[in-house]
Amino acid sequence: MPRTGLVVRLEADRPTVRLEDGSEWRCRLRGRLRREAGQVLVGDRVEVTPIGAGEGWVEAVLPRTVVLERPPLANVHGLIVGFSLRDPAGSFTLLDRRLVLAELLGLQAVVAVTKADLVPVGERHHLDPWAALYPVVWTSARTGEGLDALAARLGTGIWVLTGESGAGKSSLINALVPDAQAVVQDLSRIRRGRQTTRVVRLYPVRGAWLADTPGFTRLDLPRVPPRRIRDAFRELRPLACRFADCLHLGEPGCGLAAALAAGTVAPVRYEHYRTFVAEVAAGGRRDPQGGGQWT
Ligand SMILES: Nc1nc2c(ncn2[C@@H]2O[C@H](COP(=O)(O)OP(=O)(O)OP(=O)(O)O)[C@@H](O)[C@H]2O)c(=O)[nH]1
Ligand SMILES: [Mg+2]
Ligand SMILES: [Zn+2]
Numbered sequence: 001m002p003r004t005g006l007v008v009r010l011e012a013d014r015p016t017v018r019l020e021d022g023s024e025w026r027c028r029l030r031g032r033l034r035r036e037a038g039q040v041l042v043g044d045r046v047e048v049t050p051i052g053a054g055e056g057w058v059e060a061v062l063p064r065t066v067v068l069e070r071p072p073l074a075n076v077h078g079l080i081v082g083f084s085l086r087d088p089a090g091s092f093t094l095l096d097r098r099l100v101l102a103e104l105l106g107l108q109a110v111v112a113v114t115k116a117d118l119v120p121v122g123e124r125h126h127l128d129p130w131a132a133l134y135p136v137v138w139t140s141a142r143t144g145e146g147l148d149a150l151a152a153r154l155g156t157g158i159w160v161l162t163g164e165s166g167a168g169k170s171s172l173i174n175a176l177v178p179d180a181q182a183v184v185q186d187l188s189r190i191r192r193g194r195q196t197t198r199v200v201r202l203y204p205v206r207g208a209w210l211a212d213t214p215g216f217t218r219l220d221l222p223r224v225p226p227r228r229i230r231d232a233f234r235e236l237r238p239l240a241c242r243f244a245d246c247l248h249l250g251e252p253g254c255g256l257a258a259a260l261a262a263g264t265v266a267p268v269r270y271e272h273y274r275t276f277v278a279e280v281a282a283g284g285r286r287d288p289q290g291g292g293q294w295t
Contacts, residue, residue, distance in 0.1 A: 077157025078108030165215030
């Protein structure tokens with residue numbers, strides 16, 4: 001009888017599979033799974049049979065839900081966006097880019113503000129526009145602030161920790177998972193453009209699983225039609241406009257001005273919305289063949 005487990009690590013065709021009893025098997029892939037790369041991903045639920053002590057065969061991969069390409073991960077439930085307000089001062093545009101990606105992929109999103117020990121309480125209002133829309137948890141790997149609150153948000157799913165280089169993602173994982181030993185790097189090296197985190201693996205955090213990722217400073221939105229970007233901005237969904245397909249870019253009878261005046265849409269978020277819409281629209285013009293990919 002095969003047993004079911006979770007691929008928590010993958011090194012060159014050799015997945016590490018965690019079984020329900022907490023044991024981990026170093027596994028090999030059955031021939032048909034080995035033939036093509038990407039047949040087995042970290043995050044996959046797999047059926048395994050034993051070879052010997054602590055070793056097994058991966059016999060089959062169970063059906064997947066969401067698959068991420070970068071980093072390669074299966075069955076992702078949500079994104080944790082790590083964001084530092086200080087040292088380094090994170091980019092709010094990149095924060096929104098990541099949140100838009102989460103929405104486009106149908107993933108949950110939580111904002112983990114890192115290095116809270118460096119941010120006086122009086123400055124925390126900078127995150128208010130996001131706190132109105134997403135769970136925003138103030139965390140510090142240094143003091144332990146917010147770690148329980150963050151872990152409590154995760155439930156039992158697979159979460160990807162994303163964010164700019166130097167934001168403190170690996171430090172956060174180390175603080176959440178005592179024996180994680182995720183590599184933390186000096187900010188001076190990060191400023192010279194070196195990213196630390198490469199291997200994809202899942203760390204257990206209570207009932208959930210967490211994957212570290214390297215920070216990317218450049219993050220392109222997929223080629224989608226502007227209305228998909230509009231729908232990715234949660235606060236724009238309830239706007240009352242004359243036209244149902246209103247993009248809130250100056251159309252007659254648009255409800256945007258009223259929403260800005262009422263404070264349900266934050267100017268900073270709307271600015272990012274305009275930037276992203278212009279970007280996907282320009283992408284569409286550059287490559288008319290790509291139109292078919294728009295869904
Ligand atoms: N003051 C303070 N510094 C922190 C905290 N967490 C991380 N740092 C520092 O921030 C720097 C970068 O931390 P990392 O955890 O390597 O950042 P990262 O987001 O994993 O970076 P990449 O892997 O390059 O994407 C290190 O010098 C850490 O010591 C924190 O809670 N407070
Ligand atoms: Mg890292
Ligand atoms: Zn409108």
